[in-house]
Structure formats: structure tokens, C-alpha cells
Amino acid sequence: MRLPEWIRKDLNIRNGHLSGGSHSTRGLLRRHGLSSVCEEGRCPNSAACFAKPVAAFMILGNVCTRDCAFCAVDSGVPSVVDPSEPERIADAAAEMGLRHVVVTSVTRDDLPDGGASHFAAVIRAIRQRLPNAGVETLIPDFKGDINAIKTVLDAGPDVFNHNMETVRRLYPEIRPAAVYNRSLQVLGLAHEINPAIAVKSGFMLGLGETTEEADDLLTDIRDTGCDTLTIGQYLRPTKKNHPVVEYINPAVFEALGRRAMELGFGFVASAPLVRSSMNAEEMYRKRIQGSVFSNQNKALE
Numbered sequence: 362m363r364l365p366e367w368i369r370k371d372l373n374i375r376n377g378h379l380s381g382g383s384h385s386t387r388g389l390l391r392r393h394g395l396s397s398v399c400e401e402g403r404c405p406n407s408a409a410c411f412a413k414p415v416a417a418f419m420i421l422g423n424v425c426t427r428d429c430a431f432c433a434v435d436s437g438v439p440s441v442v443d444p445s446e447p448e449r450i451a452d453a454a455a456e457m458g459l460r461h462v463v464v465t466s467v468t469r470d471d472l473p474d475g476g477a478s479h480f481a482a483v484i485r486a487i488r489q490r491l492p493n494a495g496v497e498t499l500i501p502d503f504k505g506d507i508n509a510i511k512t513v514l515d516a517g518p519d520v521f522n523h524n525m526e527t528v529r530r531l532y533p534e535i536r537p538a539a540v541y542n543r544s545l546q547v548l549g550l551a552h553e554i555n556p557a558i559a560v561k562s563g564f565m566l567g568l569g570e571t572t573e574e575a576d577d578l579l580t581d582i583r584d585t586g587c588d589t590l591t592i593g594q595y596l597r598p599t600k601k602n603h604p605v606v607e608y609i610n611p612a613v614f615e616a617l618g619r620r621a622m623e624l625g626f627g628f629v630a631s632a633p634l635v636r637s638s639m640n641a642e643e644m645y646r647k648r649i650q651g652s653v654f655s656n657q658n659k660a661l662e
């Protein structure tokens with residue numbers, strides 16, 4: 362399906378005036394031997410983000426043990442965990458001058474703790490190198506393992522993020538190795554174990570969900586204690602991925618964003634090109650200022 366006007370326009374605005382920064386960020390990541398979910402996930406915003414520069418680091422290799430229908434990351438036999446990666450992330454983040462560092466990973470169902478101890482090592486390395494920077498971890502579900510969740514929380518990220526991605530009915534088709542209730546439980550456990558750490562989640566529209574199902578998902582996420590949310594349009598990254606079922610009108614994103622604020626979410630970004638790590642720093646800064654954030658009242662940069 363052709364991209365609708367509102368997405369093409371936004372992409373052109375976003376990518377229209379890019380400096381060379383985007384290329385140098387790619388170069389920097391390569392020099393440090395690092396991956397980003399921006400590139401592996403084929404994010405439509407990567408050029409604009411890299412030009413800032415911001416990037417979401419992807420740890421534990423770039424081969425996932427799962428095969429979600431919406432995701433461009435390669436699936437298969439993952440690589441050996443590299444103990445030097447935490448230092449390299451901290452070095453790259455310092456070189457980029459990041460004030461808020463986002464770290465995510467492929468899912469490593471092959472590791473006893475799912476990679477939680479490696480996440481903790483990355484958080485500590487960043488804290489040591491950039492003591493004033495915010496640290497946000499976008500984690501897989503660790504198969505709901507409470508000890509793995511505790512391992513990450515004990516390392517003290519500022520934001521603990523786990524995406525729900527889609528509505529309950531579509532899990533078998535879109536996210537077959539994940540379990541809807543288990544992902545909700547991950548959010549709930551994080552909030553219970555350490556309420557001082559911000560809990561964040563996100564999902565996509567355009568995969569065939571109904572507005573009612575999206576509203577149920579909103580309330581389910583809010584009931585976990587999560588108060589930070591991103592909602593964006595699913596875009597098909599490659600031909601092997603699930604087709605777009607529908608391009609959702611921006612007005613629906615606005616309505617869902619307002620509904621989320623009514624439900625008590627304090628930090629909401631809801632618009633077609635919103636992605637998990639977009640506005641991450643802004644949301645975090647608003648939080649520590651004690652105010653709220655909604656991109657409905659702020660043009661997306």
C-alpha cells in the first residue's frame with residue numbers, strides 16, 4: 362500500500378535538512394563495534410535521530426532467538442556474549458555526548474538469565490562514564506523471570522521499558538513467542554519491585570487491531586502501574602515482514618493519546634512516526650521536572 366500523505370510529509374520534513382551527522386554516527390557505531398536497533402529494526406526516524414545525534418544501542422548481538430512478524434532483526438543462532446560490550450557502549454555514549462542513553466537487545470532465550478546480567482553491566486558502565494546521563498533499558502520479557510527483572514532493576518536504570526507491541530488477539534500471529542499476560546506481568550513486577558524507576562511501554566497500530574482492542578490494551582498497560590507510553594504506526598520494514606493492514610489516521614493517534622492521559626499516563630507520545638525511544642530524553646526530563654509530557658501539545662521535532 363502506498364504510504365499515506367501524512368507519513369510521507371513527516372518523513373520528508375524529518376529527513377529534509379539532514380546534516381552529515383547521520384553518517385558520522387553510523388561511523389562511530391562501527392568504530393566501537395556496536396549495533397543499534399535504529400539500523401537493525403530499519404527505523405524510519407534513524408537518519409534524523411543519528412543527525413542529532415541520538416541512537417538506541419542494541420546489545421547481545423544482532424541475531425534474535427525469536428522471530429516476531431513485525432521485526433526486521435535477523436533470527437537464528439545468536440552470537441557469543443561479548444564482555445567488552447558494556448565498556449564500548451559507555452565509550453560511544455560519551456563520544457556522542459548523550460544525556461540520555463537507551464539500551465535494548467535482541468531476545469536471548471538461549472541464556473539462563475536472558476541476558477539480564479549483561480544489561481546490568483551496561484547500566485553500570487554508563488553510570489561510571491556518564492554519571493549525569495539518564496539510562497533507559499528496553500528489555501525483552503526474560504520469559505517473565507523475576508530474578509532477571511530484579512537484576513536489571515538493581516543496577517538502577519532511570520526508565521524500565523518493555524513493549525507490549527500489539528493487542529492480545531494478535532499475539533499468536535505477530536509475536537508468537539511472547540505471551541500477552543506475561544508481558545503485562547513484567548511491567549507490573551518492575552513497578553512493584555522499584556516504584557521509583559519509571560515504567561514505560563509501547564505498541565503499534567495498523568496490524569489489524571480494532572479501536573476497542575487498542576483501548577483495552579491501554580487500560581491493561583495502565584493497570585500495571587506503567588505511566589509512560591509510546592504509540593506509533595506499524596511500517597513494514599522488509600517484504601518478509603507482516604504487511605501493513607491499515608494506515609491509521611493521525612486523529613486516531615491524537616484521540617488515543619488523550620485517552621491515555623485521561624487514564625493517568627503522565628508521559629505519552631502518540632503519532633504515526635513515534636517509536637519507543639523517540640522523545641525518550643524529553644519524557645525523562647519532563648519527569649524529573651515533575652511535569653507531564655504529551656506530544657499532542659508539542660510538534661514532534
Ligand code: SF4
Nearest residue numbers: 425427429432434468
Ligand atoms: S524479540 Fe525483539 S528483536 Fe527479536 S524478533 Fe521480536 S521484536 Fe525483533
